[in-house]
Amino acid sequence: MKELKTFPKGGVHPRDHKELTNSIPIRNAPVPSVAVIAMGQHLGSPAKCLVEKGDTVTEGMLIGESSGFISANVHSSIPGKVSKIDRVFLPNGLNSEAIFVELEGEFERSGKEVTRTEWREKTPQELLEMVKEKGIVGMGGATFPTHVKYTVKKGMRVEYFVVNGVECEPYLTADHRLMLEKTDEILEGIEIIRKILNPEKIMIGIEINKPDAIEIMERRIGERGLDFHVIPLKMKYPQGDEKQLLKALTGREVPSGGLPLDIGAVVSNVGTVFSIYEAVVHGKPLIERIVTVTGGAINHPANLKVRIGTRIGDLIDECGGFKETPLKIIAGGPMMGFAQVNLDSPVTKGVSGIIALPREEVKIPRKTPCIQCGKCIRVCPMGLSPTRLYKWIDHQHYEEAVKEGLMDCKECGCCGYVCPAGIPLVQGMRVGKYYARKKKV
Amino acid sequence: MKGIVVTGAKLFLICAIAASVLGFVNAVTEPVIRQRKIRELKEALESLIPEGEVGKLVKVENNDVVKGYYPVKKDGKLFAYILDLRGNGYGGELKILAGFKGNGEIVNVKLMDNEETPGLGKKAEKPEYMKKFIGTGGTKPVPVRKDMLSRKDADAVTGASITFMGIANALAEGSEFAKKLGGKS
Amino acid sequence: MIEHFTKGLFKENPIFIIVLGLCPTLAVSTQVVNALGMGAGVIFVLLGSNFFVSLLRNFIPEKIRIPSYIVIIASFVTMVDLFMQAYAPTLSKNLGVFVQLIVVNCIILGRAEAFAKNHTVSESVLDALGMGIGFTLGLLLISLIREVLGAGTITLFPFGNFDGVIRIPVIYNAPIRVIGLATGALLVIGYLKGFFDWMAIRKKKREIEKRVSAVKV
Amino acid sequence: MSMEKTEQLLVTTSPHLHDRMTTSRIMWTVTLCLLPAGIWGIYVFGIYSLAVLASSIGASLATEFVITKLQGQDTLYDGSAFLTGLLIGYNMPPSIPLYIPVIGSIFAIAVVKHTFGGLGSNWMNPALAGRVFVMFSWTGPMTTWLVPRTRGIADAVTGASPLGFLKTGLMTFSGKVSGPLDFMARKGYPFTSSDLKVTEWLNEHVLSLWGGHMQNGYVDLFLGNIPGSIGEVSALLLLLGAVYLFAKKIITWEIPVSYLGSFGFLVWMLGGLRYGAGLFHGDVLFHLLSGGLILGAFYMATDMVTSPLTGKGQIIYGIGIGFFTYLIRFFGAFPEGVSLSIILMNIVVPMINRYAQPVLFGRVREARK
Amino acid sequence: MTYVGIIITFVFINNFILTQFLGLCPFIGVSRQMEPAVGMGFAVIFVMSLASLITWMIYTWILIPLGIAYLQTITFILVIAALVQLVEMTIQKTAPPLYKALGIYLPLITTNCAVLGIALIAVRSNYNAMESFVAGFSAGVGFMLALVLMASIREKLDTEWVPKPFRGVPIAFVTAGLMALAFMAFDKALLRNLIG
Amino acid sequence: MNLIKVLYAFLSVSGLGIILGLGLAYASKIFAVKKNEKQEALENSLPGLNCGACGYAGCPAYAEAIASGQDEDLTKCSPGGEATAEKLAELMGVKLEVTMEKMVAQVHCRGGKETSKYMFEYTGVRDCNAAYAMFQGDKVCKFSCLGLGSCIKVCPVDAIDYDSEGLVWVDKEMCIGCEKCVEVCPTGAMQMIPYSADYIVACNSTDKGGAVRKYCSVGCIACKICEKKSPEGGFKVENFLSKIDYSFKGERVSAADACPTKCIIKNEPHPKKK
Ligand SMILES: Cc1cc2nc3c(=O)[nH]c(=O)nc-3n(C[C@H](O)[C@H](O)[C@H](O)COP(=O)(O)O)c2cc1C
Ligand SMILES: Cc1cc2nc3c(=O)[nH]c(=O)nc-3n(C[C@H](O)[C@H](O)[C@H](O)COP(=O)(O)O)c2cc1C
Ligand SMILES: Cc1cc2nc3c(=O)[nH]c(=O)nc-3n(C[C@H](O)[C@H](O)[C@H](O)COP(=O)(O)O)c2cc1C
Ligand SMILES: Cc1cc2nc3c(=O)[nH]c(=O)nc-3n(C[C@H](O)[C@H](O)[C@H](O)CO)c2cc1C
Ligand code: SF4
Ligand code: SF4
């Protein structure tokens, strides 16, 4: 057998638990009675609120306007009335302004005949404008506004466009199901992006634990006569990260502090590609996303198509509630996601999964002193020495930590996963970065 | 320029006074030190072979172990030699004074200057330590390895075999040397 | 005035608080008797140098300050050395090169620089006495610990039919020899210093507590 | 179940998954792997060795207990103090007076480990520092060895360890033999009958196939039929434990391989000179199997706390230890050099960690530009 | 003794700090961080090499012929002090960057046990001029070795939670003590067996 | 007595003395290096804490900035206070006009383990900002002291310590007013007050009284009793939180005594300190 591609240094192999949901087709989650739509659900500056309490909004109406270079539009996911505007906690533990929309009135889109826009006649500029207009942000987790990512600076050339279908986080199967069920839409989405970016080569990276997705992608590409390359990858976390993915696919390393564009590449998640397809072809803003609801404490794990702003608790109810009392509820993947205090936070554009874990599936690491085993160093895909960084940070030597590469840490969690001493390394890195930025060292 | 001269002169003055004072102190102490050294050596030599009369040092050139010897006379007749030996210890050179009969037999040994470890090698400074060598070198060979010692003696040198072998090898060499001198002075 | 003397004993003990004059402290602290001898030598030199430095403090120009001090100190050291060789030969042998090294003992020049340079003769003499005795006390403490643990003995001066060595029963037969070696010296002073630092921290805490309880009343 | 019934949820930061390996698991697993060799030691040297192990472990745990109580830490049960005590016991001659392992353990835990802040903060291997401390303090008892009972001699007979025998023997030797075992055979160092038999069988049935021939003695060394420290004699059982540790990824290949490799190479190249056998005729196998080398290379040099963090660093570290072990074994005052070499290289570890760091992702290209 | 022997002796076996106890005050003071330790190390090597050579000249050409060897202490220290001061002034004027790196440590060294120590030891060991120089140089190297290793350990300890009363000087001593324990591996027997 | 030898000694040592003395004196003349005396003087009048309160990398940097005329504000050193500013002014030959009241920090929160409600149990890195990034801390109250001691870590003079309830408290005698703790505190519970402040309102919550009552038994519930009881004390309830305007110099004891939740407390070394 041919050696499968993967990135060379670091990485871990947690058990993936994907069998819980990877054969369950996507179904629609119920429409929430109140949608809580956050203004700051993407990377960059929060959107500017365009409505007031008491206003009536329609499905897909622009209610938050992009407020800066790195920012994105926000649309209402349901029709209704603005009942209040308040600050809420998002699943990532941060606080944001949010618009509460109480369901009321007609759906403009759902259940109606869809129109098709003939996008092939539009210029790349117009297409990019549509991506911006419809509030598309990266759905692989980073929620980076896609139109900004696709704006290629003068003098730069896009050699590779990479579709990220890796989904290396355990438990999650949203991208997997999407690739199986919306293959043609995704391929058409890629064609749209090809028109915007004009890359030399297009690759779709998929980990080998999704053989059916690889198979169907390859088949449909062949049938449609496209020249996209589907590249199976060895399983290894965090292959889904664009830096590792590009290293695996192209052998190039994104320079420290740089972007994929610096090595002539652009990476997008399959979910993003699908949203672009919907936005361009059907004129649909980003008001829905696929969320995997899973974990040992959930009665009937599922992949749901969810309106942005739905409460996490509603999704769990939809999946039959809890089988047993959960100890931990995570929004996102278990390696990078956020633990929840309650079930009130709304789903945002970046939430790819809700994982409810019972006591026996949660390992509570006992924090002991670092025994310098060096495991964290061996697994860090960025070539950092987390233990050293942690100690520098613990003793407030932030300059030293930055000198040793602290800012390159992407909080993938490999180090925290292996550390036998149960040291909260990733949180340490976050604190370190926070203070380092604050002190501008 | 004047500043420089004054400064120089001042340091000169201080040095001058200091040097003169020291000169006088030395003049007082030097004879005391010299005499003490002579006396110490004499005492050591005499304690090695109390019944004899120690003669003048004869220097030996080109020998790593034997640096010199003192002929010892008894009743005017040459009776033995006291050899000034050097051995290799754990902490460095060992200075050993040892009395030999003309046939190479060891009469008495004393470990002088050494840098052995207190509690280990330094034990060899005690007179009892040397008992195991006395009487060897003539008909019996000098014990140069631990297995040539009695069980008790061997246990006693455990932990300090390097010192032991340093002394033993020097003595063995000394014994050969004494044999070569063969009763002549 | 008297505090110039007493501060050297504890509050500014040269070994444990100022941490100066370490080399001889560690090197000769293998036996109590060495500590006494070294202490005496240091006190003598310190007295002499502090006396003369403060006496001549207006006479010596800045540029040759150090050389002049050193000449003064070195003269006293040489005297000590010569007298020791003449009248205390064993001690002289035990102390080895460290008698001559009193010259560069950091306390002595340190005191000349930090104190005698700008104090009167009588103050300087008191300071010298205090520092010297403080040094000797520190040295004594270290050597006592090292000799008792490392050799199981306490070596003093022989007199009468007492050979000058007190043997500690159990330890004498199997002493912790390393304590008498380089390692032991460094460890002992490290732990003593740690102990004194701990005392200082505790004292500070006590003071705060006192203030707090005073507020409470 | 309705969600209003959720109890208080656990809120921690990512990652929410963790590997099964924990500090205490690592320590206890290493302990487990060491046990067979210790049991062998107790079997061949008699029940007194058990008392030695018990006292070193007891003192180690007691010291840990007192200090952690004072400082409010809780590392008593994580196995690290147990392991330190165990290793000190393993490094003791079987007939040692009990106060020596006790003092060694106290020194190791109180001075070498907890003065620096306890588990993980020490920069020198506590067990080895403890051993070296008592070795230099009570050299006599620390170099008095018992003859194992498998030699068919009554209990409590002292004899020289192979390396000790060589060291004293070679001091007055100049001549030509083929190697250390030949030398020992000529000087009358006894090998057991089982060794003779096994060697003969091997020579006849296995090695003859390749035209090879093996000297008497290796089998004794390999199985542990020789005087030595309680836990170091059985190379076989130690190696078996090490295989398990490799399988569990508790130890990695870098340190043992670079240590044994560099030491073996030096012995092979220069080790024969002393016996008049010329360059590249050293008896590597003999030196690998004798003394505490196996114990040291797999269980002590690999101590995570006191070895470098990265593979690169560990290789430098291993080579350093190998070099010093060679130097001390062949030239030093002591027959054995493992403990001293490891603690010597411990000194250099912070320096190695400073410079032997992994290449940062994305910095290579930058440098090339 | 051969030069190799002298080097091994003074770098490892009689390491000035770890076994001879010479120059401890600056050792404890300057070993807090790596950079100053390196600067100090080079300064010490420089001064020790120079001092041992110059004092050898004074001893052999002045003190011995005149029979006033007892004045070695006073003359040696005088010359060393003046010499260091001269060197300091020279490089401060002529090579400011070098002065920044090394010069600031020079006053610390002027009256340092190690420098006078090597001069006296060289004289006591009856070394010739070249041997004295090599001894001074290698004693300096030994000093620097201990200093730099110590600095690297103390920098590591900076990021550990050392018990409060031990932070700073006490832990430095304990560290030096353990280093000395390991350095006991280098004994005279090793040297003798190595170079015959 | 060998006089010749004494003479040799005399000659050689004093010879050395004169040579070296001349040499050094001469050398120091030709190699003389000028130093910036003003800067040194300025540096010497700064406290030498290198705390960075002045905004420079340490005392020498500030001294350099003043000496070179880059910085004309002589009052930046809060640890040194007025005395230092005066000294600097004297050295620079300018007159100092403003008089400064020494400011110290204090924690405006007493909601500890027993008095305040918690949302979850925080177990991560012991750092307030780390905890704040997770749902703004483990307490229900989002304005409170999180008690993880980030301020303790940054305080250059160890003026802050835990009390028996796991909250922090500033010893105003030790505080030098560098404001580092205020900068680092994520919830804003740490605030600067004048040294002379005898009382503080130990609460920072601007939630409504009812809400506060639910989650904290020592929080300010905005009942305005303090305003009434000590009219001259400068109490002012705004945004559901009582604040003291310290330019009022009246008594505040009656307000403290009357406060129903006892959140007006003395600003003195904390009696409950461990
Ligand atoms: C540790 C880590 C793991 C990631 N894993 C995935 C993944 O499994 N799938 C994915 O699509 N993006 C993943 N990402 C995000 C990618 O780096 C990248 O942001 C994304 O593929 C870009 O596409 P988007 O902007 O369309 O989301 C990961 C990022 C990090 C830092
Ligand atoms: C601190 C220390 C001091 C030592 N001092 C001596 C000594 O004075 N004399 C000596 O022969 N060996 C000395 N040794 C060397 C060892 O004791 C050496 O192993 C021993 O001499 C040889 O072992 P054996 O006597 O048990 O055969 C010393 C070792 C150490 C660690
Ligand atoms: C004497 C003793 C021996 C033990 N031996 C082992 C062992 O060999 N392996 C093991 O994994 N745990 C052993 N343990 C259990 C550990 O102390 C510890 O509880 C366990 O490894 C931690 O498990 P965790 O993975 O849930 O943290 C032992 C405990 C004791 C007290
Ligand atoms: C593979 C391995 C080897 C170890 N070796 C030692 C050792 O040689 N000496 C020791 O004291 N502790 C050893 N330990 C235990 C532990 O790391 C040691 O107690 C710490 O150095 C104490 O901080 C070892 C642990 C592991 C996992
Ligand atoms: S979280 Fe940061 S430090 Fe840890 S493994 Fe990932 S990139 Fe490396
Ligand atoms: S994995 Fe944990 S214990 Fe191991 S070195 Fe890294 S931080 Fe330390």
Ligand code: SF4
């Ligand atoms: S006052 Fe602020 S910084 Fe200090 S412990 Fe409380 S929350 Fe943390």
Ligand code: SF4
């Ligand atoms: S309490 Fe705050 S303001 Fe006061 S000295 Fe400490 S950090 Fe600075």
Ligand code: FES
């Ligand atoms: S006494 Fe030697 S350097 Fe201070």
